[in-house]
Amino acid sequence: MLNKLALGGIRSRFRDYAVLFSGLVISGAIFYMFMALATNSEFIAKNAPVTGANFIFMFGAVLLAIITLVYIVYANTFLMSMRQRDYAMFIMLGAKSNKIGQLIFLETVLIGLMATAVGVIVGIGLTVVTANILMAQLHAPLIGFSGFYLPAVLSTFAFFIVLFVIAAFFNQRRLLKTPILQLLHADQTPNRIKQKRIWFIIQIVGAVVLLAIGYAAMIYIKFFQLLAIPLALVTIVAGTYFLFNSLFVGLIALLKRQERFANKGIRMFTLSQLSFRIRDYTKILSVVAMLFALALGAITIGIGFNHEIPLMASSQSKYDVVLHNPSTNLIRQAEGLTDATKVSYNQKIVGENVYYVDTQVKAHPFLVPKVTGLGESTTRTLNAGAINKDDGSAAMALNEFIPNAREVKTPKVVSAAVFASLKGQTNTIVTYRVPDFVQQYDRIKALVAADDKANKVNTSIPMMNSKFTAYEVINGMFSGLEFMGFFLGLAFLAMLASTLMFKILSGAAYDKSRYLMLQKVGVRPGLLRKSIRQEIGALFLLPGLVGVVHVLFGLQLFRTLMANPYDRIWIPFTIFIVLYALYYGLTVWLYQSIVINKQLAAK
Amino acid sequence: MADQPVVVVDQVTKTYGKPNEKQYQALKGINLTVNKGEFVGIMGASGSGKTTLLNILSTLDAPTSGQVTINGQDVTQLRGNQLSDFRAKQIGFIFQDFNLLENLTARENITLPLSLQNVSARQARGAVDKIATTLGIKGVLGHYPTELSGGQKQRVAAARALVQEPAILFGDEPTGALDSTSARELLNTMETLNQDQGVSILLVTHDPFSASYAQRILFIKDGQIGQELVHGDKTQEEFYQEILSTLGTFQQ
Ligand SMILES: Nc1ncnc2c1ncn2[C@@H]1O[C@H](COP(=O)(O)OP(=O)(O)OP(=O)(O)O)[C@@H](O)[C@H]1O
Ligand SMILES: [Mg+2]
Numbered sequence: 001m002l003n004k005l006a007l008g009g010i011r012s013r014f015r016d017y018a019v020l021f022s023g024l025v026i027s028g029a030i031f032y033m034f035m036a037l038a039t040n041s042e043f044i045a046k047n048a049p050v051t052g053a054n055f056i057f058m059f060g061a062v063l064l065a066i067i068t069l070v071y072i073v074y075a076n077t078f079l080m081s082m083r084q085r086d087y088a089m090f091i092m093l094g095a096k097s098n099k100i101g102q103l104i105f106l107e108t109v110l111i112g113l114m115a116t117a118v119g120v121i122v123g124i125g126l127t128v129v130t131a132n133i134l135m136a137q138l139h140a141p142l143i144g145f146s147g148f149y150l151p152a153v154l155s156t157f158a159f160f161i162v163l164f165v166i167a168a169f170f171n172q173r174r175l176l177k178t179p180i181l182q183l184l185h186a187d188q189t190p191n192r193i194k195q196k197r198i199w200f201i202i203q204i205v206g207a208v209v210l211l212a213i214g215y216a217a218m219i220y221i222k223f224f225q226l227l228a229i230p231l232a233l234v235t236i237v238a239g240t241y242f243l244f245n246s247l248f249v250g251l252i253a254l255l256k257r258q259e260r261f262a263n264k265g266i267r268m269f270t271l272s273q274l275s276f277r278i279r280d281y282t283k284i285l286s287v288v289a290m291l292f293a294l295a296l297g298a299i300t301i302g303i304g305f306n307h308e309i310p311l312m313a314s315s316q317s318k319y320d321v322v323l324h325n326p327s328t329n330l331i332r333q334a335e336g337l338t339d340a341t342k343v344s345y346n347q348k349i350v351g352e353n354v355y356y357v358d359t360q361v362k363a364h365p366f367l368v369p370k371v372t373g374l375g376e377s378t379t380r381t382l383n384a385g386a387i388n389k390d391d392g393s394a395a396m397a398l399n400e401f402i403p404n405a406r407e408v409k410t411p412k413v414v415s416a417a418v419f420a421s422l423k424g425q426t427n428t429i430v431t432y433r434v435p436d437f438v439q440q441y442d443r444i445k446a447l448v449a450a451d452d453k454a455n456k457v458n459t460s461i462p463m464m465n466s467k468f469t470a471y472e473v474i475n476g477m478f479s480g481l482e483f484m485g486f487f488l489g490l491a492f493l494a495m496l497a498s499t500l501m502f503k504i505l506s507g508a509a510y511d512k513s514r515y516l517m518l519q520k521v522g523v524r525p526g527l528l529r530k531s532i533r534q535e536i537g538a539l540f541l542l543p544g545l546v547g548v549v550h551v552l553f554g555l556q557l558f559r560t561l562m563a564n565p566y567d568r569i570w571i572p573f574t575i576f577i578v579l580y581a582l583y584y585g586l587t588v589w590l591y592q593s594i595v596i597n598k599q600l601a602a603k
Numbered sequence: 604m605a606d607q608p609v610v611v612v613d614q615v616t617k618t619y620g621k622p623n624e625k626q627y628q629a630l631k632g633i634n635l636t637v638n639k640g641e642f643v644g645i646m647g648a649s650g651s652g653k654t655t656l657l658n659i660l661s662t663l664d665a666p667t668s669g670q671v672t673i674n675g676q677d678v679t680q681l682r683g684n685q686l687s688d689f690r691a692k693q694i695g696f697i698f699q700d701f702n703l704l705e706n707l708t709a710r711e712n713i714t715l716p717l718s719l720q721n722v723s724a725r726q727a728r729g730a731v732d733k734i735a736t737t738l739g740i741k742g743v744l745g746h747y748p749t750e751l752s753g754g755q756k757q758r759v760a761a762a763r764a765l766v767q768e769p770a771i772l773f774g775d776e777p778t779g780a781l782d783s784t785s786a787r788e789l790l791n792t793m794e795t796l797n798q799d800q801g802v803s804i805l806l807v808t809h810d811p812f813s814a815s816y817a818q819r820i821l822f823i824k825d826g827q828i829g830q831e832l833v834h835g836d837k838t839q840e841e842f843y844q845e846i847l848s849t850l851g852t853f854q855q
Contacts, residue, residue, distance in 0.1 A: 259724035263714060272706040517702045520663060521763070522691025523719060524684045600663040 016082055016509060019590065020075055021115055023502045027071050027495065028119020028160060029126055034064050034491045035152035036127045036145075037484065043145050044484075060488055064495065067291060069163065070284065071499045076167045078506035079108065080174070087175055101176055105168045112164030120156055124148050130490065134483050203246035210239030215553040221560070228557070240546060241286040248542060249278055266523055270531045274538055277507070284503050285543045288496045292547025292580075295492035297554050300572040302485025304562050305478045309471060310437045311563065315377035316470035317400055318367040321432040321444055323451050324403035330450055331430065336443055340432045347401060347427040348419065354402060354409045357419045358384050367433075368397035376563045384413035400465040401429050404455045437467065444468055493576060497583035500543070504536055504587055508594040515595040525596055532595070533588055540584045548573070607675055609771050609803045610637040610660065615669030617655050617826075629655045630666070631826040637771065640801045642794070644808060644817030646850070652826045653807045657775050660805065661694050662686050674770035691719050695764030695772040699779040702760060703748040709759045710735075710744040716767045734762045737800075738792055754785025758792065765796065771803040772796075778813050790816050811850060815843040822849065 037043070038061045087100055128147035214236035221228040252275040255261060262268045278285070321337070323330060334340070343364045348355045366382040387394050390411070398411050414422075434440050448468045452459055515528055555565040617630040629652045637643050647653050658664040660671060662678050671678050674693055681689055690696075703712050710731055717727040735741045738758045748756055757777055764772055774793075778786035794816050796802040806817060814820050816839070822830040832849060834842050 259728070263718045263724045263727055264721055265718060266715065268711050268718060269704065269707065269715065272704075272711070276706045513702075514704055514706075517704065518715075519687070520661075520690070520696060520698075520702070521716060522687050522689070522694070524687040526684065527719075600658075 016078075016594075019502075019505050019594075020078055020082075021111065023071075023498060023505075024075055024112070024115030025119045025122055026498045027068055027075075028116045028156065029123035030491050030495050030498075031064060031068055031159065032120050032123030032152055032156045033127045033130070033487070034061065035155050036123070036147070036149045037487055039151040039155055040145065040149055063291070063294070064491065065159065067287065067492075067495050067499060068159070070287060071495070071502065072160075072163050072167060074284075074499065074503050074506055076108070076171065078502070078509075079111070080171055081506070081509060083107070084175060084178075097176055101172045104172050104175055108168035108171050109161075109164050112160060112167070116157055116160040116164075119160075120153055123156070130487065134486055200246055200250065203242045204250070207239050207242035207246060210235040210242065214239060218553050218556045221557055232554075232557075236550060237286070237290060240289050240550075241282065243546065244278065244282045244285045244289075244542070249275065249282075252278065265527055266518065266531050269518070270535050273511075273531075273535050277535070277539065281503065281539065284499065285539070288500050289543035289546040289550070291492050291496040292543055293550035293554060295489045295496065296547060296551045296572065296576050297489075298485045298492070299489030299576060300551060300555065300569060301558060301562075301565070302482045302489065303572045304558070304565055304567065305482045305485070307568055308562055309474050309478055311376065312474050313437065313467050313471035315369050315371045317397070317465070317467040318369055318379050318433070319400070319431045320434045320437050320440075320467055321447050321451075322400050322466060323430040323432075323447065324401075324455050325427050326430055326451065327454065330447070330454070333450065334430070334432060334447055337432055337434055337440055337447075340434045343431050345401070345429045345431070346419070347429050348422045348424045349402065349409065349427070350422055350424050352409050354398070354411045355419055355422055356387075356411065356413050357416050358413050359416060361387070361413050366394070366398060368394060373563060387411050387413050403427060404457050405465065437471065489572075489576075490579075493579055497580060500540065501583055501587040501590075504539060505590055505594070508591050512595050512597075516597050516600070519597065519600055528596055529592055532592055536584065536588050536591060540580065540587075544577075544580060606639065608636045608638050608672075609641075609674055610635070610805065611670075611672040612636070612656075612660070613670040613672070615656075615659060615666045615671060617652070617659060617664075618667045629826055630659075632669070633823075633826070633828055635821060635828060637803060637805055640797070640803055642797045642804045642806070642816065642818045644806050644814040644820040645823060646808060646811075646814050646820055646846070647823035649809075651823045653823060654775055656823070657773055657805075657807050661696055661773050662690055691716060692767060693770045695761075695767075695769040697757065697760050697764050697772070697774040697777040699776040703756055703763075705748045707747075708744065709740065709746050709748070709751065709755075709762075712748070712759055713744075713763045713766050716763060720767065730766055731762075734766050737796070738762050752785070753781050754788060757781060757785070757789055761789070761792070765802065771805060774804070774806045774808075776808055776810075777806070778808070778810065786810075786813065811843060811846040814846055815839050820846065 083104070087104065090100055091097055124147045131145060131147065214232040214234075217224050217228045217232040217235070224231060252271055256268065256271050256275065262271060320340075321334065323334065326334070334342070345360050345364075346357050361382075361384050366387070367379050368382055369377040370380040371377045382390075382394050382398075387398075392408075395408050395410050399405050399408050401411075402409060434444075437444065445468065448466065451457075518528060519525065555569075558565040612633055612635045615630055615633045616628065618626050618628045620626040633656060635643075645653055645656070655664070659666050660673070662671075662681065666679060669679075673689075676689065676693070678686075678689065703709075704715075707715070713731045713735065714727050717730060722730070731744070732741065735744055738761060740755060740758045740762060743751060743755055743759075746755075748759070751759065757780075761772075761777070772793075778789055781789065790813055793804060793806075797804050804817075806813065808814050815834075818834045820832040820834075821828050822832075830849065832842075832845060837845070
């Protein structure tokens with residue numbers, strides 16, 4: 001009988017439950033995705049040549065667990081807000097309260113279990129898809145990584161079951177301890193909130209000072225050394241919280257006081273909605289801003305490394321492909337390279353020396369890298385004179401010209417007549433330079449493989465002397481890190497945006513009557529939609545903006561690891577903002593479909 | 604032209620339920636007229652169709668057939684934004700459960716309809732002060748709804764309904780949630796508004812005492828207007844007795 005009641009309750013509020021359920025499924029899926037990576041220590045060890053990688057993942061797991069916890073608490077509040085009236089009604093009608101208690105427990109745990117099960121399945125699917133996309137993009141075979149990973153499944157279930165059982169106890173206690181009348185009239189919003197002016201000013205000043213300290217710690221990392229990161233973390237978290245709690249609240253209050261601005265359309269209503277919300281939202285907005293920064297930072301760093309790898313490979317060689325005595329077939333195949341600059345040289349190897357013809361070198365001097373910094377190099381041109389009185393660096397750089405090179409030989413440039421008189425076989429060396437190495441990666445890979453095969457190169461001992469081998473080695477080292485950066489970033493983004501979305505949607509049930517009332521009074525539905533777009537827009541925009549600023553300063557931390565962490569920063573920012581905007585659109589759409597009623601007469 | 608009726612209802616029917624579902628005809632051909640400056644009451648048993656009628660009059664719901672004309676405008680022809688705008692400008696509405704926005708102060712609640720029409724802030728302030736003085740809520744304009752008594756809330760709701768000077772004020776049991784003193788105060792205020800400011804009022808009520816404030820009472824039964832009582836020169840006490848006895852016979 002009671003079970004029937006519980007199910008009936010679910011059926012009657014199907015849409016609300018659908019929102020709740022899909023939210024929980026998303027959080028379960030993301031948690032699983034993350035766990036699939038974090039619990040796979042073998043994979044981490046193989047793919048992250050950094051000793052701290054395991055630690056990074058533990059840190060990430062803790063953060064994700066905290067945000068999931070926050071998420072579940074909100075979801076649970078939402079569940080309770082839907083059910084407490086019904087339960088209070090049952091009790092009033094004479095249902096035994098311990099029976100009701102059982103019912104609540106059952107319902108909470110059941111929903112949690114179902115959501116986790118579906119979430120894990122979705123998570124497995126998502127993991128496979130994301131991993132495949134990333135692997136293809138990064139040219140990185142991720143050894144030991146799989147979509148289905150049992151320890152991840154187990155830990156996800158364990159984590160969520162514990163959370164839901166706690167939530168169930170909490171719900172049970174709360175319903176049974178709260179007076180019935182209060183439960184029946186729970187949807188009244190609190191009224192005026194007073195804040196002392198002094199406290200307000202202290203918070204604003206505190207926010208500015210704390211953020212300044214945090215940013216400074218990141219900029220002057222050389223000075224602060226190891227202290228920089230914990231210092232920045234603490235001050236920025238606290239600063240962000242104060243910022244939301246004071247500055248934004250103050251800003252809205254200020255706007256409300258500008259009568260000429262506020263008394264237009266339903267601006268006053270929008271602002272009031274926001275000011276009531278923001279206080280309720282300070283914690284979540286701060287968390288969202290922090291996570292936003294972490295996620296965006298992770299993706300930016302991931303993409304930064306991705307961009308850095310060809311640059312590092314470029315410090316190894318300025319030629320994208322070098323073919324040794326290529327067959328006509330291979331030459332034809334090489335014609336498939338787009339926009340390639342092709343230069344050929346004749347070469348004779350005699351003893352410890354490698355000879356080139358001066359007219360050819362004069363027409364096309366050799367190009368060798370001159371390393372200027374981490375992942376930074378300029379192109380140095382080597383003409384005959386420079387080669388003949390070289391100190392050995394040219395020899396190193398030009399080593400890739402020697403077929404199946406196993407040792408360094410000295411390059412010499414001689415006249416055509418001398419060259420002709422030398423004994424030995426004449427090699428033809430064909431070099432190609434393309435505008436974008438990574439873009440033509442697949443073709444280059446095929447050419448290099450064919451060339452290696454023709455020259456019987458033992459590829460199991462890579463000689464890091466061509467651009468391609470350099471790229472492969474460096475990419476092998478960093479792609480694991482990149483992958484984790486992307487993965488971490490996307491998981492956090494999905495989680496933070498879902499949490500925000502969920503928090504907003506969980507208020508929709510309360511707002512329904514307000515929007516209905518506004519429509520009755522004659523507010524155009526279009527105007528209401530606009531108000532919703534603006535209100536939710538502000539809730540998404542504020543933490544987003546703060547997060548972006550945090551990242552811009554946070555990238556300073558990586559100046560020691562990367563040539564320029566800010567290079568091509570628009571790529572991760574665009575990806576991130578597009579995804580975030582999608583979440584925003586979805587939230588607005590769901591919210592509008594909940595609160596804007598077509599049937600006005602219906603109460 | 605000057606004396607055209609504010610509300611004209613012509614052969615209005617309302618059938619609930621889709622054609623293939625179980626149907627119920629709540630209104631079976633209603634005709635009525637409210638003249639400018641009139642205070643008309645509508646009474647009837649529970650389920651007789653009062654709320655249905657009022658929802659149609661206030662354009663919250665559409666009739667199945669028939670015509671409703673308010674201030675010369677056939678409202679059944681209005682669509683979408685026109686409907687919203689019409690409600691905003693021409694119709695004032697007081698609901699039983701106040702329907703104030705709890706996140707706005709009383710003043711902000713009352714200002715809302717003016718903001719919708721982009722009335723300047725200064726003008727709005729003047730208009731709100733004026734109507735608040737009339738309704739005796741000047742002192743509580745800064746309060747949030749949770750800081751108001753039931754009677755005050757209903758006056759704020761009335762102020763909000765009247766601030767844009769609508770063609771007519773509709774009330775569906777506006778005294779329903781009030782104690783007798785607050786109810787009496789609200790009714791007195793409505794009477795003053797009607798007599799001094801010429802506000803046209805259509806009031807739906809169960810309560811014979813509330814109804815006795817009207818100049819004319821229409822009794823609705825099973826979706827049709829059954830009987831009409833006119834206040835005329837009778838005292839309120841006499842009219843009240845007449846209503847009571849009519850209810851006794853009418854409801855059999
Ligand atoms: N949305 C609806 N769908 C189907 N039937 C409805 C709907 N709304 C009202 N009814 C029916 O129409 C009839 C008239 O209802 P209405 O709400 O107008 O009554 P009322 O006179 O206002 O009653 P009360 O005095 O109790 O408020 C009732 O029999 C009711 O069951
Ligand atoms: Mg009714």
